[in-house]
Amino acid sequence: xxxxxxxxxxxxxxxxxxxxxxxxxxxxxxxxxxxxxxxxxxxxxxxxxxxxxxxxxxxxxxxxxxxxxxxxxxxxxxxxxxxxxxxxxxxxxxxxxxxxxxxxxxxxxxxxxxxxxxxxxxxxxxxxxxxxxxxxxxxxxxxxxxxxxxxxxxxxxxxxxxxxxxxxxxxxxxxxxxxxxxxxxxxxxxxxxxxxxxxxxxxxxxxxxxxxxxxxxxxxxxxxxxxxxxxxxxxxxxxxxxxxxxxxxxxxxxxxxxxxxxxxxxxxxxxxxxxxxxxxxxxxxxxxxxxxxxx
Amino acid sequence: xxxxxxxxxxxxxxxxxxxxxxxxxxxxxxxxxxxxxxxxxxxxxxxxxxxxxxxxxxxxxxxxxxxxxxxxxxxxxxxxxxxxxxxxxxxxxxxxxxxxxxxxxxxxxxxxxxxxxxxxxxxxxxxxxxxxxxxxxxxxxxxxxxxxxxxxxxxxxxxxxxxxxxxxxxxxxxxxxxxxxxxxxxxxxxxxxxxxxxxxxxxxxxxxxxxxxxxxxxxxxxxxxxxxxxxxxxxxxxxxxxxxxxxxxxxxxxxxxxxxxxxxxxxxxxxxxxxxxxxxxxxxxxxxxxxxxxxxxxxxxxxxxxxxxxxxxxxxxxxx
Numbered sequence: 001x002x003x004x005x006x007x008x009x010x011x012x013x014x015x016x017x018x019x020x021x022x023x024x025x026x027x028x029x030x031x032x033x034x035x036x037x038x039x040x041x042x043x044x045x046x047x048x049x050x051x052x053x054x055x056x057x058x059x060x061x062x063x064x065x066x067x068x069x070x071x072x073x074x075x076x077x078x079x080x081x082x083x084x085x086x087x088x089x090x091x092x093x094x095x096x097x098x099x100x101x102x103x104x105x106x107x108x109x110x111x112x113x114x115x116x117x118x119x120x121x122x123x124x125x126x127x128x129x130x131x132x133x134x135x136x137x138x139x140x141x142x143x144x145x146x147x148x149x150x151x152x153x154x155x156x157x158x159x160x161x162x163x164x165x166x167x168x169x170x171x172x173x174x175x176x177x178x179x180x181x182x183x184x185x186x187x188x189x190x191x192x193x194x195x196x197x198x199x200x201x202x203x204x205x206x207x208x209x210x211x212x213x214x215x216x217x218x219x220x221x222x223x224x225x226x227x228x229x230x231x232x233x234x235x236x237x238x239x240x241x242x243x244x245x246x247x248x249x250x251x252x253x254x255x256x257x258x259x260x261x262x263x264x265x266x267x268x269x270x271x272x273x274x275x276x277x278x279x280x281x282x283x284x285x286x287x288x289x290x291x292x293x294x295x
Numbered sequence: 296x297x298x299x300x301x302x303x304x305x306x307x308x309x310x311x312x313x314x315x316x317x318x319x320x321x322x323x324x325x326x327x328x329x330x331x332x333x334x335x336x337x338x339x340x341x342x343x344x345x346x347x348x349x350x351x352x353x354x355x356x357x358x359x360x361x362x363x364x365x366x367x368x369x370x371x372x373x374x375x376x377x378x379x380x381x382x383x384x385x386x387x388x389x390x391x392x393x394x395x396x397x398x399x400x401x402x403x404x405x406x407x408x409x410x411x412x413x414x415x416x417x418x419x420x421x422x423x424x425x426x427x428x429x430x431x432x433x434x435x436x437x438x439x440x441x442x443x444x445x446x447x448x449x450x451x452x453x454x455x456x457x458x459x460x461x462x463x464x465x466x467x468x469x470x471x472x473x474x475x476x477x478x479x480x481x482x483x484x485x486x487x488x489x490x491x492x493x494x495x496x497x498x499x500x501x502x503x504x505x506x507x508x509x510x511x512x513x514x515x516x517x518x519x520x521x522x523x524x525x526x527x528x529x530x531x532x533x534x535x536x537x538x539x540x541x542x543x544x545x546x547x548x549x550x551x552x553x554x555x556x557x558x559x560x561x562x563x564x565x566x567x568x569x570x571x572x573x574x575x576x577x578x579x580x581x582x583x584x585x586x587x588x589x590x591x592x593x594x595x596x597x598x599x600x601x602x603x604x605x606x607x608x609x610x611x612x613x614x615x
Contacts, residue, residue, distance in 0.1 A: 030521065031422075034417060034420060034422060035422065037413065037417045038417050038418075038422065038428055041410070041413070041414050041417065041432060042428050042431050042432050044435075044489055045431050045432055045434050045435050045489070046431050048435070048443070048446065048489070049434060051446070051450070051457060052443075052446045055446070055449065064455055066454070066455055066460070067460055067464075068455070068457045068460050106346075109342075110342045110343040110346050111343055113339040113340070113342065113343070114339060114340040114342070114343030114344070116336070116339050117336045117337055117338065117339030117340035118340055120336035120339075121336045121337060121340075123337075123340070126340065126344075129347070129351075129352075133347070133351050134546070135546055135595075135598055135599060135602065136351075136355070136595060136598075137549075137550045137552075137571060137574075137591070137594060137595070137598070138550070138552065139552070139571060139574050139575060139578065139587075139591065140354065140355070140358055140591040140594075140595065141350065141351065141354045142578070143354075143358065143361070143578050143584055143587055143588060143591065144353070144354040144357035144358055144361065144588075145350070145354055146578075146579075147357075147368075147584065148357075150368075163350060164350065166346055166350050167350050167351060170343060170346055170347060170350075170351075171347075171351075174343060199335060199336065203339065224437060227439070228438075228439045228440060228441075230439075230440060230441045230552075230553045230556075230557075231552055231553065231556075234556075235579055244439075245439055245440075245441040245442070245553075246441075248441055248442060248445065249441050249445075249557060252445055252448070252557065259449050262445055262449065263445075263446060263449065265442075265445075266439075266441075266442035266443070266445045266446055267442070269439050269441065269442045270438045270439040270442040270443070273437050273438060273439055274434060274437065274438060276437075277430065277433065277434060277437040278430060281426075281429075281430050281433070284433075284437065285433070285497055288494065288497055289497050289498055289500075289501040
């Protein structure tokens with residue numbers, strides 16, 4: 001696609017000067033089109049997040065002003081203070097952290113060995129099962145699991161949330177790890193086996209350290225999927241066991257008019273994920289395109 | 296990769312001409328041992344298999360059982376055979392939800408795929424600040440859906456929303472966005488497109504960056520222009536990636552829940568009630584779990600059918 005940079009005069013020497021001029025003109029138009037395209041493509045995202053930030057830093061007067069005010073005058077952190085003071089966001093943050101870390105940790109514990117086993121035995125049927133799990137709508141897990149948790153009397157605790165989040169995290173970890181283990185050279189493991197290591201030792205001390213980048217990718221994606229999940233929480237969480245996305249939704253239903261705290265709450269919820277995206281973009285992109293799996 | 300022959304050099308174990316007795320002996324032993332390993336590697340998958348059985352396979356089967364029962368949360372459970380399914384066929388609300396879902400899905404696949412290809416072609420080229428631009432572009436996909444849905448809701452506000460301000464300031468009439476039954480689905484499609492075009496872009500970009508450069512050099516020499524190169528070289532080569540991206544979009548658009556739930560909750564009236572919204576309402580609003588389970592199964596079949604049909608086109612040549 002990209003036009004090659006103008007070549008040295010020696011190779012283009014015999015060309016007519018007007019042809020070179022036309023080439024330059026076309027190249028220039030091409031570049032201008034590219035910049036314009038990128039600007040059009042990127043601005044909806046940038047403007048959205050700028051506006052989100054602006055809403056969260058403005059006082060109520062500025063937020064309901066018409067025409068809308070972009071730059072807070074003066075900027076205030078009162079909205080954030082209110083979110084934590086009035087809505088008990090500290091509890092919900094802790095809930096979210098517990099649920100996402102547990103669901104990610106458990107998924108790694110189960111999923112990394114499983115990815116290894118499936119890669120070694122080339123059990124493609126297991127991989128198909130994971131794909132079907134990805135296709136199934138989240139609500140279809142919720143209806144039966146909701147009943148089971150009700151029978152077990154577990155509603156109102158964090159366990160149902162952690163368990164249902166495994167629906168998201170285990171398949172993504174297994175999927176990414178299958179791909180990663182399949183791509184690893186087997187020579188090192190084999191020499192370990194020849195030296196008398198058990199297959200567990202070969203896995204634990206050879207394969208896992210080699211697969212660390214893959215585990216990193218799986219961890220980040222599993223964490224993000226769990227952190228962002230809303231549907232499981234909205235059904236299974238009680239008053240004190242809400243995760244952040246559920247809590248922020250409740251801010252909407254009860255305080256529809258005050259935009260500042262609402263935007264501040266939204267920003268608090270999504271900030272960890274946005275920061276992860278900024279700093280771990282390479283891993284995230286690798287995971288999403290390699291697996292092509294998204295919960 | 297093959298689990299039985301990689302790693303060590305191909306030993307002469309079958310040719311019957313051993314180079315050295317010890318070397319081939321070890322090789323044979325390793326190979327024999329590895330054969331048993333292949334079976335034993337299953338052990339690694341057992342814990343995950345148990346988890347998957349409990350939280351994924353069990354719900355599938357249980358849904359199947361519930362779908363042939365009149366199953367209310369309050370307690371009474373009656374076997375009703377296929378009544379729930381028969382009921383679905385005559386349930387206008389459900390049929391409208393299916394129609395709405397297909398409308399939403401078509402638009403929420405076509406737009407992200409087209410814009411995603413355009414974006415991938417742009418991001419495949421070199422330009423200053425490309426990394427930063429790409430990060431900004433993929434943020435909507437990573438952000439917490441509930442959070443962005445909330446901000447969109449504020450932007451859609453008919454009087455105070457920033458979007459109507461922007462429209463009127465360039466001389467366009469204000470829109471009623473999600474507050475009218477005719478504009479609500481296009482508006483939700485806009486949000487979905489904004490959110491998920493990045494995924495299409497990433498998949499297609501992966502395809503473009505794996506392309507060979509020889510065809511382009513040849514085309515350059517033959518005097519092809521940029522559009523011709525895209526149309527006759529890039530597009531056919533990245534077609535499989537586009538299909539994969541489209542399949543993912545179909546699945547995700549059919550399953551769209553968070554943003555619709557937060558922004559409209561199916562409203563106004565039922566004008567944005569997709570299958571997923573109705574499903575939620577049936578299961579956790581009316582607690583009619585049997586009927587909801589039947590709906591889940593029909594929904595699942597619909598998702599599988601549509602994605603398989605699309606995947607089938609992957610096999611076909613791109614002939615336009």
